[in-house]
Amino acid sequence: MTLLKLHDLLLECYGPQHWWPARTSFEVMVGAVLTQNTAWTNVEKAIANLHTAQAMEAEVILHVPQRRLAAWIRPAGYFNVKTKRLRNFCAWYVARGGEKKLRRVDTAVLRHELLSINGVGPETADDILLYAFHRPVFVIDAYTRRLLSRLQLAAGDEPYEHLREHIETRLQGETRGQRETVSLYNEYHALIVRHAKEFCRPRPRCEICCLARRCPTAAV
DNA sequence: ACCCAGGGTCATA
DNA sequence: TATGACCATGGG
Numbered sequence: 516m517t518l519l520k521l522h523d524l525l526l527e528c529y530g531p532q533h534w535w536p537a538r539t540s541f542e543v544m545v546g547a548v549l550t551q552n553t554a555w556t557n558v559e560k561a562i563a564n565l566h567t568a569q570a571m572e573a574e575v576i577l578h579v580p581q582r583r584l585a586a587w588i589r590p591a592g593y594f595n596v597k598t599k600r601l602r603n604f605c606a607w608y609v610a611r612g613g614e615k616k617l618r619r620v621d622t623a624v625l626r627h628e629l630l631s632i633n634g635v636g637p638e639t640a641d642d643i644l645l646y647a648f649h650r651p652v653f654v655i656d657a658y659t660r661r662l663l664s665r666l667q668l669a670a671g672d673e674p675y676e677h678l679r680e681h682i683e684t685r686l687q688g689e690t691r692g693q694r695e696t697v698s699l700y701n702e703y704h705a706l707i708v709r710h711a712k713e714f715c716r717p718r719p720r721c722e723i724c725c726l727a728r729r730c731p732t733a734a735v
Numbered sequence: 736a737c738c739c740a741g742g743g744t745c746a747t748a
Numbered sequence: 749t750a751t752g753a754c755c756a757t758g759g760g
Contacts, residue, residue, distance in 0.1 A: 535741095548742095550742085551741085551742040552740065552741085552742045552755090553741080553757075553758095554739080554741080554759070555740080555741055556740090556758075556759075557740080557757060557759090589756090592755080592756040592758080593742095593754095593756055594755095595755075596755050596756090597755090633743090634742095634743070637742090638743090657741090704741090705741090708741055711741085715739085
């Protein structure tokens with residue numbers, strides 16, 4: 516089993532996932548912060564509140580009273596923490612001149628700057644790089660570690676950067692250009708998340724049987 | 736009542 | 749470097 520074959524198997528099983536679900540790339544970034552350790556259905560409610568309030572905008576998020584912002588994003592949980600994180604991100608976003616300017620910044624520089632924001636860790640930064648800026652960065656979450664670990668494609672407990680380099684290197688030879696790499700990484704992460712949801716409920720089953728749609732307990 | 740979700744920070748050893 | 753506490757809502 517190679518990493519590319521795993522992707523093909525997941526794609527065959529679940530089909531294209533069309534990530535990231537959002538109207539704009541700024542909404543992707545906001546969603547990336549709000550979804551930290553939080554069910555996406557809860558994030559959707561928070562995002563809907565922001566749209567209703569005409570607040571899906573960096574300047575609004577920055578200048579509205581803190582309690583009002585907290586009220587809008589409340590369904591996403593950790594609202595006190597995430598209010599500050601959202602503001603930290605928006606402060607950087609505005610100071611950096613917005614999306615137009617940011618589009619031309621080198622990926623490594625962009626990644627370093629994102630990681631320097633309090634409240635933006637490696638997974639959130641990579642979500643933003645891949646799904647908002649369309650950069651060839653592989654996103655790693657707990658699902659990725661568990662799946663690759665169980666299929667013995669990785670140890671599972673290695674440092675984030677190590678695992679990312681490992682995966683990107685192993686997929687590098689399989690693709691031709693950057694655009695192809697971006698769309699591969701895009702689908703791959705989305706499919707892993709999709710598979711995790713499928714796999715976890717109602718209870719964990721055999722990963723490989725599940726992937727082949729031949730899980731003996733699939734009907735349970 | 737309990738468990739988890741599309742993580743990250745900070746204090747401590 | 750590596751644990752552990754903490755953050756908080758909503759659905760199964």
